[in-house]
Amino acid sequence: MSGPEQKPVWILADVASAFGLLTRLPFPQTQHHRAQSCWAWPLVGLVLGALAAAAGWAALALELPVGVAAALVLAASALMTGALHEDGLADAADGLFGGWTRERRLEIMKDSHIGSYGTLALLLTTLAAWSALVALLQAGAFAAVAAAAVLSRVPMALIMALMGHARAGGLSRSVGRPPLAVALLTAGLALLIAAPLGALAAAMGAAVAVAGLAVALTAQRRIGGQTGDILGASQQMAWLAALTVAAGWVT
Numbered sequence: 001m002s003g004p005e006q007k008p009v010w011i012l013a014d015v016a017s018a019f020g021l022l023t024r025l026p027f028p029q030t031q032h033h034r035a036q037s038c039w040a041w042p043l044v045g046l047v048l049g050a051l052a053a054a055a056g057w058a059a060l061a062l063e064l065p066v067g068v069a070a071a072l073v074l075a076a077s078a079l080m081t082g083a084l085h086e087d088g089l090a091d092a093a094d095g096l097f098g099g100w101t102r103e104r105r106l107e108i109m110k111d112s113h114i115g116s117y118g119t120l121a122l123l124l125t126t127l128a129a130w131s132a133l134v135a136l137l138q139a140g141a142f143a144a145v146a147a148a149a150v151l152s153r154v155p156m157a158l159i160m161a162l163m164g165h166a167r168a169g170g171l172s173r174s175v176g177r178p179p180l181a182v183a184l185l186t187a188g189l190a191l192l193i194a195a196p197l198g199a200l201a202a203a204m205g206a207a208v209a210v211a212g213l214a215v216a217l218t219a220q221r222r223i224g225g226q227t228g229d230i231l232g233a234s235q236q237m238a239w240l241a242a243l244t245v246a247a248g249w250v251t
Helices: 005-020 036-061 067-079 084-098 102-112 116-137 142-150 152-163 171-175 180-197 197-222 228-251
Strands: none
Touching: 005 036, 036 067, 036 116, 036 142, 036 152, 036 180, 067 084, 067 116, 084 102, 084 116, 084 142, 084 197, 084 228, 116 142, 116 228, 142 180, 142 197, 142 228, 152 180, 152 197, 152 228, 180 197, 197 228
16 A cells, blocks of 8 residues: 555655664664665764764763763764774775776675775774864864764765666665665755754765765776775765864864
8 A cells, every 4th residue: 555644654664774774773674675765864874973972972071081082972983883884994995996907806895804905094084083073072063073974974875876886796786776866865855954054064065075976986997886885985985074174164
């Protein structure tokens, strides 16, 4: 049965699917419209970003050093997702820059072991994100932290919609490919959630777009498409770009 009365059911199913795919939070693991549910990914970012920001706020309320508070924000973010995106970043860095051919790059990305490029990517992005978070927490810009988590989920949806798959299998292919209209809805919802920040939201959105485009172009040139690791890398680079712009804005 379908009709207007069923819309709330499908909306809730999409939200549950989004949380089940992108987090370790206690939502049912479902295959329901996994690609089409990408419109709800900004909602996932909002919840994760708000909880991570709350961890930072609580640390400051307990008079812990701001550096420790920033580290707790990063730890909370990684724990709630099972380090899903961080793992993608490491594998993507190893594969994209560690192989000489497309086939070898894809082979490296499938390897669960982390190499030099992956280690450096994690260390440098974590250090940069921590530095930006220190500035944001010192300024009390908790909303900007949450907004960065929201906006950083957009490149994943757009890359899935606009780029073909680089390999026959993998997480990205199993999730599917959302229609472009749904991916654009993802971007619109993210910008709407971040809109209370005004011009800062626009600046963060622009930074996220640049970061996502850079990852997409690199992937297209070196492996001929996208994979789940590329999607994870796009989220991490977008998250870092948004935090960096926000930190520069408030200092």
